[in-house]
Amino acid sequence: MSTVSPALDRAFWLLRNEIYERLDAADCLIEDFAEWTGAQQERAGQVLDDLVTTIRSVVAEHVADTAGQCVFCADAWPCRTIAVVYRVTTDPERQIATLTA
Numbered sequence: 001m002s003t004v005s006p007a008l009d010r011a012f013w014l015l016r017n018e019i020y021e022r023l024d025a026a027d028c029l030i031e032d033f034a035e036w037t038g039a040q041q042e043r044a045g046q047v048l049d050d051l052v053t054t055i056r057s058v059v060a061e062h063v064a065d066t067a068g069q070c071v072f073c074a075d076a077w078p079c080r081t082i083a084v085v086y087r088v089t090t091d092p093e094r095q096i097a098t099l100t101a
């Protein structure tokens, strides 16, 4: 049972939706890859750099304390956030998983 108020729940939804909108916009850059101009390629590279920085920032916040608890979300480490990032970045169906293979 959630103890979050409806107003806070709405704020969380809006925040999550804003993140998804930005990720969707990044996904859209890829759709017209064959027709990219030099400026679009440069922008896509900058967006990729921003996305890597974003994910790196999330991972940096979710570290274990000496008791093995995530200092950010207080779950046992690896917390759900780290588990999701790990699952997505090691999914063999994704190109990111092949970068260090």
Ligand SMILES: [Zn+2]
Residues within 6 Å of the ligand: 061, 062, 063, 070, 071, 072, 073, 074, 075, 079, 080, 081, 082
């Ligand atoms: Zn965490």
